[in-house]
Amino acid sequence: MNAIRKLKQKIYGAPIAILLTALPLCAQNDTSAVQSAVYERPFIEIGQSATAVGGYLEANTNYFREDGVSEGFTMEMRRFNIFLYSTIIPRVRFLAELEFEHGAEEIALETAQVDFELNPAFVLRGGVLLVPLGAFNLNHDSPKWEFVERPLVATQIIPSTLSDVGFGFNGKVFPGGLLLTYDAYLVNGLGEEIILNDAGRTFLQSGKSAERFGEDNNGSPAFTARAALRRRNIGEVGVSFYRGYYNSYKIEGEQVDEKRTLQIAAVDFNAAFFKAAFNGELAFNSLEVPGDLAEIYGKKQWGGYIEVVYPLLRRKMIGFENAVVNAAIRAERIDYNVGNFASTGEKIYDEVNALALALSFRPSAGTVLRANYRHHWIRDFPGNPAIRSAGFQFGLATYF
Amino acid sequence: MKRAFSMIIQIAGAGIFALSCSELLPPAPEPETVLAGPLEGLTAEQVRAHFAGDGEFGRIFSREEGLGPIFVSNACESCHIGDGKGHPLKTLTRFGRYDGNTWNPMLDRGGPQLQQRAISGYPPETVPPEATGVTRLLPPAVTGMGFLEAVPDAAILALADPDDADGDGISGVPNYVQPPEYFTPQPHHLPQNGLYIGRFGKKAAAIDLLRQVVTAYKEDMGVTSDFDPRENFNVQAGQFTGDEVADPEVSAATVGNVVFYIRTLKTPPRRNESDPEVRAGETTFARIGCAGCHVPTLRTGYSDIAALREKEFHPYTDLLLHDMGPELDDAYTEGSALTSEWRTTPLWGIGLAEDSQGGRAFYLHDGRATTLEEAIEYHGGEAAGSRSAFRNLSPEEKEQLIKFLKSL
Numbered sequence: 001m002n003a004i005r006k007l008k009q010k011i012y013g014a015p016i017a018i019l020l021t022a023l024p025l026c027a028q029n030d031t032s033a034v035q036s037a038v039y040e041r042p043f044i045e046i047g048q049s050a051t052a053v054g055g056y057l058e059a060n061t062n063y064f065r066e067d068g069v070s071e072g073f074t075m076e077m078r079r080f081n082i083f084l085y086s087t088i089i090p091r092v093r094f095l096a097e098l099e100f101e102h103g104a105e106e107i108a109l110e111t112a113q114v115d116f117e118l119n120p121a122f123v124l125r126g127g128v129l130l131v132p133l134g135a136f137n138l139n140h141d142s143p144k145w146e147f148v149e150r151p152l153v154a155t156q157i158i159p160s161t162l163s164d165v166g167f168g169f170n171g172k173v174f175p176g177g178l179l180l181t182y183d184a185y186l187v188n189g190l191g192e193e194i195i196l197n198d199a200g201r202t203f204l205q206s207g208k209s210a211e212r213f214g215e216d217n218n219g220s221p222a223f224t225a226r227a228a229l230r231r232r233n234i235g236e237v238g239v240s241f242y243r244g245y246y247n248s249y250k251i252e253g254e255q256v257d258e259k260r261t262l263q264i265a266a267v268d269f270n271a272a273f274f275k276a277a278f279n280g281e282l283a284f285n286s287l288e289v290p291g292d293l294a295e296i297y298g299k300k301q302w303g304g305y306i307e308v309v310y311p312l313l314r315r316k317m318i319g320f321e322n323a324v325v326n327a328a329i330r331a332e333r334i335d336y337n338v339g340n341f342a343s344t345g346e347k348i349y350d351e352v353n354a355l356a357l358a359l360s361f362r363p364s365a366g367t368v369l370r371a372n373y374r375h376h377w378i379r380d381f382p383g384n385p386a387i388r389s390a391g392f393q394f395g396l397a398t399y400f
Numbered sequence: 401m402k403r404a405f406s407m408i409i410q411i412a413g414a415g416i417f418a419l420s421c422s423e424l425l426p427p428a429p430e431p432e433t434v435l436a437g438p439l440e441g442l443t444a445e446q447v448r449a450h451f452a453g454d455g456e457f458g459r460i461f462s463r464e465e466g467l468g469p470i471f472v473s474n475a476c477e478s479c480h481i482g483d484g485k486g487h488p489l490k491t492l493t494r495f496g497r498y499d500g501n502t503w504n505p506m507l508d509r510g511g512p513q514l515q516q517r518a519i520s521g522y523p524p525e526t527v528p529p530e531a532t533g534v535t536r537l538l539p540p541a542v543t544g545m546g547f548l549e550a551v552p553d554a555a556i557l558a559l560a561d562p563d564d565a566d567g568d569g570i571s572g573v574p575n576y577v578q579p580p581e582y583f584t585p586q587p588h589h590l591p592q593n594g595l596y597i598g599r600f601g602k603k604a605a606a607i608d609l610l611r612q613v614v615t616a617y618k619e620d621m622g623v624t625s626d627f628d629p630r631e632n633f634n635v636q637a638g639q640f641t642g643d644e645v646a647d648p649e650v651s652a653a654t655v656g657n658v659v660f661y662i663r664t665l666k667t668p669p670r671r672n673e674s675d676p677e678v679r680a681g682e683t684t685f686a687r688i689g690c691a692g693c694h695v696p697t698l699r700t701g702y703s704d705i706a707a708l709r710e711k712e713f714h715p716y717t718d719l720l721l722h723d724m725g726p727e728l729d730d731a732y733t734e735g736s737a738l739t740s741e742w743r744t745t746p747l748w749g750i751g752l753a754e755d756s757q758g759g760r761a762f763y764l765h766d767g768r769a770t771t772l773e774e775a776i777e778y779h780g781g782e783a784a785g786s787r788s789a790f791r792n793l794s795p796e797e798k799e800q801l802i803k804f805l806k807s808l
Contacts, residue, residue, distance in 0.1 A: 341487075381758075382757060390425055
């Protein structure tokens with residue numbers, strides 16, 4: 001009798017209360033709001049603990065060739081992420097995400113936030129949080145996507161994954177059958193390495209210094225916000241914004257440089273028409289750069305992508321119920337430096353156009369095997385003939 | 401409706417895929433259109449060293465890695481894109497003045513090179529108003545320089561004709577310059593009173609590639625090295641300001657890698673060499689006297705790199721200084737050169753200039769000419785005779801000459 005009780009405890013108490021609440025799937029009629037993506041992941045409860053665990057891993061192969069030169073075939077353990085989720089008390093939630101990139105080459109605390117829900121329309125949030133800048137930054141888990149590579153706009157223009165220490169609030173309201181979500185936070189903000197970095201151009205990724213989790217580099221927080229409108233079974237449109245000073249203009253209270261502003265604006269959408277899912281994002285950066293550096297380190301950047309995911313097959317396949325085969329296409333463009341050369345009056349290029357195709361197999365909602373082909377056309381600063389880079393990737397990504 | 405939509409999507413996808421099938425993996429460009437690449441005949445160890453240097457050549461310096469505090473550019477490759485000629489954005493500005501008959505490079509005012517950019521929060525330099533000579537220099541192509549370095553001094557001197565003894569109006573002279581502290585003489589060097597023949601730079605002020613590279617790290621990028629660990633400060637801001645990175649910022653090994661990379665770059669490739677029009681243009685080039693300075697063929701002497709040893713090559717230069725007349729006199733000089741004297745620019749690779757300058761060529765030392773005809777028109781002084789002869793060519797001959805130049 002005792003043995004049966006123990007078995008029951010194992011079955012019911014231990015693993016597997018998978019919270020698949022509306023786990024979003026490309027081309028599987030995603031109906032959840034981008035704002036909720038951070039919570040809409042599968043978690044596993046452990047024993048009687050109030051804390052649930054989850055995560056995902058992502059690995060892939062690469063074979064690329066750039067203008068006839070290939071580094072050969074390589075394999076890459078891209079990410080291994082662990083989530084912790086806990087309802088501390090009703091309406092007080094904790095979420096953390098630890099990310100290991102390329103094995104243990106880079107380990108980062110991506111999220112460690114507490115939500116205090118006064119009302120669904122007003123939730124206080126604090127800690128290390130995902131900056132609500134574009135939809136991809138909020139909804140970037142690899143198993144959700146048909147492509148191994150993230151959209152260029154989300155890595156080169158918006159520095160996803162962008163998380164920061166901050167405080168603020170978010171909420172959702174339901175006006176006229178629609179879902180309106182909003183987020184607004186103060187965060188420490190990106191640092192001055194967005195210029196004079198080892199990318200040799202304005203590059204917001206380089207401004208993600210580890211120190212920002214400890215203190216602001218200039219004592220002036222940045223403000224960031226996103227608002228989105230969603231209509232069930234159609235899709236969502238979001239607009240987001242970021243503004244802050246990026247340079248360390250004060251030392252020991254003394255002003256040593258001009259304040260230089262960074263502004264980012266983004267528009268994103270996702271929609272489902274017929275069986276196809278559409279995703280897209282457009283982002284613009286604008287920053288103040290010292291005059292002598294302005295041509296090298298661009299004052300304006302922009303980028304965007306649009307992708308279509310279409311389910312070719314949706315049925316039981318090789319023993320997997322509800323398996324799906326998707327085809328997808330993504331078109332992208334980024335311009336690192338919008339402007340003209342002072343010396344010649346001609347356009348500054350430094351831009352990339354890209355086209356990617358994907359074929360994926362999803363045995364379940366949270367697991368994807370995907371084959372990708374990518375082709376990049378890269379124009380350098382002065383606009384010399386484009387360098388072409390293309391290749392194949394095969395990857396897998398799964399929640400666990 | 402749904403079926404039709406599905407069909408459209410699938411057909412469009414298949415179409416895009418089919419269109420890209422022919423070039424799914426981009427092939428290498430035609431070799432004769434590319435300047436970069438190692439020269440033939442290197443050993444495996446040398447190829448490895450070449451690519452180690454290639455990596456350093458492409459390395460972009462950040463502020464945290466030593467860029468600045470004042471600088472012109474942030475990487476070797478950003479000036480010499482694809483190892484080719486540079487864009488006007490990366491123009492070097494140099495200045496100085498004559499104090500009586502003595503050239504003053506204005507070291508105490510930040511001369512001779514202007515660093516017009518600075519790390520944020522630090523002032524960039526400006527040209528002092530006292531400077532009487534200011535020149536702007538476009539970054540040159542760096543291919544084939546190992547061959548130029550391996551030309552014995554005796555071969556350069558054999559081409560010199562300081563008193564125009566042959567009466568052709570051309571009187572090339574070598575630029576004798578003071579070597580830097582770290583200079584190591586080679587057996588072929590023929591010094592005069594402690595001065596050595598320069599061969600690199602627009603005024604032939606650098607004796608060897610080591611000096612070129614060390615200077616480029618320091619003067620162009622604000623990066624100190626084991627060879628020259630003293631930082632470049634903006635004298636208007638004061639010594640020892642703005643520099644937060646320990647010196648030297650790169651090692652001798654790093655500098656050596658870059659020197660080896662440049663030494664072992666292949667020579668610029670020819671195109672359409674056997675085209676009758678090109679060959680006719682080459683004949684005209686020699687006939688009107690261009691080849692008097694732009695000497696087509698030189699020969700290397702001994703080199704520690706076997707692939708560079710005793711090789712004939714075709715740079716179209718004599719590595720000598722020539723008076724180019726008032727049209728190209730910037731009132732600026734280096735070494736023993738007059739302000740109107742310039743080292744004969746090697747013409748090899750000139751036909752590929754557009755491919756590294758953004759699809760539009762910028763010729764002459766400062767890029768003031770945008771066509772080859774315009775560049776020829778600026779040739780005065782010792783080249784005035786050739787310019788006159790060019791003006792008297794028929795349109796067809798001019799076209800052939802330009803085709804020849806573009807084949808280089």
